[in-house]
Amino acid sequence: AQKVTQAQTEISVVEKEDVTLDCVYETRDTTYYLFWYKQPPSGELVFLIRRNSFDEQNEISGRYSWNFQKSTSSFNFTITASQVVDSAVYFCALSEAYTGNQFYFGTGTSLTVIP
Amino acid sequence: EPEVTQTPSHQVTQMGQEVILRCVPISNHLYFYWYRQILGQKVEFLVSFYNNEISEKSEIFDDQFSVERPDGSNFTLKIRSTKLEDSAMYFCASRAQGAGANVLTFGAGSRLTVL
Numbered sequence: 001a002q003k004v005t006q007a008q009t010e011i012s013v014v015e016k017e018d019v020t021l022d023c024v025y026e027t028r029d030t031t032y033y034l035f036w037y038k039q040p041p042s043g044e045l046v047f048l049i050r051r052n053s054f055d056e057q058n059e060i061s062g063r064y065s066w067n068f069q070k071s072t073s074s075f076n077f078t079i080t081a082s083q084v085v086d087s088a089v090y091f092c093a094l095s096e097a098y099t100g101n102q103f104y105f106g107t108g109t110s111l112t113v114i115p
Numbered sequence: 116e117p118e119v120t121q122t123p124s125h126q127v128t129q130m131g132q133e134v135i136l137r138c139v140p141i142s143n144h145l146y147f148y149w150y151r152q153i154l155g156q157k158v159e160f161l162v163s164f165y166n167n168e169i170s171e172k173s174e175i176f177d178d179q180f181s182v183e184r185p186d187g188s189n190f191t192l193k194i195r196s197t198k199l200e201d202s203a204m205y206f207c208a209s210r211a212q213g214a215g216a217n218v219l220t221f222g223a224g225s226r227l228t229v230l
Contacts, residue, residue, distance in 0.1 A: 033217060035218070037221075042223070043204060043223065043224050043226070044221065044222070044223040044224060045158070045206060045208075045221035045224075046221075047218055047219070047220065047221075050217075050218050091157070091158060093158075095217055102160045102163070102171060102173075103150075103158075103160060103219060104160075105157045105158040105159070106157060107156070107157040108157060
């Protein structure tokens, strides 16, 4: 069965600190996709990144970076030099590769960046 | 940037009433979805729709729910007789067809409050 666990329910950091959001997943599929979505206070879900299970290369996009480790079934997300605008709920999600019909979301991590 | 549009943004209804939530997916997308997020909880899959029929649905999507694509642009979710526990944010999403295309683009959500 597919499952995504985000053990951190709430995190608070002071502006400019780095913060890592953890994501651990379970799947029997050998090919799958992992995602991070951001949900700001306005409520919409904003796509941040997709990673194919065959691609374990870490990715950096500005202040955001992602560490995918298949050996530990983890897909962690780091924000460097956090800003107040980063305050949001962040969801990690998993989908099967071929039909991709269902996304399995974690319970989310609420990040508060204190000015 | 193409987007998924949802209306209404917020609807308040009495228990037992019928509700229709509307979505306009991205125009060249072929797969459509409804997800639900009860306040403070994770985003849960309801149903996926492709080629004018339901391709997958979850246990939540019981006989009270139905979906329709009435005119080639709108994608609707109907709740026949609302219950208190239907109060949630409902997200519509769509995606394109093809390998590597399974990034869901979500709408801003429709908040349903059942009194």
